[in-house]
Amino acid sequence: MSTQPCSSTAQHARAVLVTGIGELTTNDPELGTRTGAAVVLEGDRVAWVGDAAAAPAADARFDTGGRAVLPGWVDSHTHLLFAGDRAAEFAARMAGEPYAAGGIAVTVEATRAASDEQLATTLARHVAEARRQGTTTVETKTGYGLTVADERRAAALAAADPGVDEVTFLGAHLVPPGADPDDYLALVTGPMLDAVAPHVGWVDVFCERGAFDAEASAAVLRAGAARGLGLRVHGNQLGEGPGVQLAVRHGAASVDHCTYLSAADVDALAAADTVATLLPACDLSTRQPLPPARTLLDAGATVALASNCNPGSSYTTSMAFCVATAVLQMRMTVAEAVWAATAGGAVALRRHTGPGAVGVLRPGARADLHVLDAPTAAHLAYRPGVPLTHAVFRAGTRVM
Ligand code: NIG
Numbered sequence: 001m002s003t004q005p006c007s008s009t010a011q012h013a014r015a016v017l018v019t020g021i022g023e024l025t026t027n028d029p030e031l032g033t034r035t036g037a038a039v040v041l042e043g044d045r046v047a048w049v050g051d052a053a054a055a056p057a058a059d060a061r062f063d064t065g066g067r068a069v070l071p072g073w074v075d076s077h078t079h080l081l082f083a084g085d086r087a088a089e090f091a092a093r094m095a096g097e098p099y100a101a102g103g104i105a106v107t108v109e110a111t112r113a114a115s116d117e118q119l120a121t122t123l124a125r126h127v128a129e130a131r132r133q134g135t136t137t138v139e140t141k142t143g144y145g146l147t148v149a150d151e152r153r154a155a156a157l158a159a160a161d162p163g164v165d166e167v168t169f170l171g172a173h174l175v176p177p178g179a180d181p182d183d184y185l186a187l188v189t190g191p192m193l194d195a196v197a198p199h200v201g202w203v204d205v206f207c208e209r210g211a212f213d214a215e216a217s218a219a220v221l222r223a224g225a226a227r228g229l230g231l232r233v234h235g236n237q238l239g240e241g242p243g244v245q246l247a248v249r250h251g252a253a254s255v256d257h258c259t260y261l262s263a264a265d266v267d268a269l270a271a272a273d274t275v276a277t278l279l280p281a282c283d284l285s286t287r288q289p290l291p292p293a294r295t296l297l298d299a300g301a302t303v304a305l306a307s308n309c310n311p312g313s314s315y316t317t318s319m320a321f322c323v324a325t326a327v328l329q330m331r332m333t334v335a336e337a338v339w340a341a342t343a344g345g346a347v348a349l350r351r352h353t354g355p356g357a358v359g360v361l362r363p364g365a366r367a368d369l370h371v372l373d374a375p376t377a378a379h380l381a382y383r384p385g386v387p388l389t390h391a392v393f394r395a396g397t398r399v400m
Helices: 089-096 102-115 116-132 148-160 183-191 191-199 214-226 244-248 263-271 281-283 293-299 318-330 333-349
Strands: 015-019 024-025 039-040 045-051 062-065 066-070 072-074 133-141 165-171 204-207 230-235 254-256 275-278 303-305 369-372 389-394
Touching: 024 333, 066 333, 072 318, 072 333, 102 148, 116 133, 116 389, 133 389, 148 165, 148 191, 165 183, 165 191, 165 214, 183 191, 183 214, 204 214, 214 230, 214 244, 230 244, 244 254, 244 263, 244 369, 263 293, 275 293, 275 333, 281 318, 293 303, 303 318, 303 333, 318 333
Parallel strands: 015 062, 024 066, 072 133, 133 165, 165 204, 204 230, 230 254, 254 275, 275 303
Antiparallel strands: 015 039, 039 045, 066 369, 369 389
């Protein structure tokens, strides 16, 4: 099925009518989830959404043949810029070894030893892999360099990849082996932050036992905020801890993992604008419990789903896998899980409103469409593990 011109003169279509849609998920409260709908893309934006019978004329037509259409996945938490492989560590874990933050150092060593070209190629390969599965917005982090030069290199390479939408500085991923924690914190909040700042929009900190404590994490967030960066926190991954409360207190856009939450953490998230970003593939790959999605949703918290693709704790780019897991094992409904993996990720990245918004299909939004080889989005969980991506449009261009 290809995009067909409506007339022989329209060689370079400006407006594309997407029609024959089985079920359209818009994530727009007024447009809703609908049948009998059509969408018009114009340039890189959605120009029109409504009943197919009322669709305006367009230069070209893309007939989806009764398939479901939804916004492209918004993967708001990944670590795609790295070298090396930790399959042996994974296999040992599956044989009973616990997951520990220290495994990050293995990837740091391999990443420092890799050339710029190797890192850029690996990043592009991961982004392309995600794209083929319907991901149209990608956030990725530094955090496997942990020297000023290596973090700056990672930030610059990530910012230079046209498939990466948001870059986050995660110098506070781990105190490198042999470094003094206070000296390293001073580096992260000073010269390292200065070096990466031109390339990144966000700062993040791994607030966890074995990584950074509450006080050090707060210092990282304060330093990032002082340079105008948005804030994110890795928190409550390996046990209850201060991450969630810290994120909420500092007005972070998201706190990611949220595997172990106290009642007070849930209450704090329900009352805040901080998104609880859940990373179920990570919890499965580290043999942790799955996060309490139902409790968060019932309390009124905003929930996002992301892949957390990284070589240690979650080596997958599959957002569909995360959605299926959320539905089958975390008691989210299909609609909640699809929203969390699209609009929820957009809220976590603060890209959910205004012109060029992602995770939503309404006039003015970025034209990011995921066409499933299925009549409804429910098939994402009803047919777990089956590759269901039929076509992907990113910013109006068909990329798969
Ligand atoms: O999000 N939690 C910290 N960082 C990554 C793990 C990275 C690694 O093990 O290499 C995560 O799970």
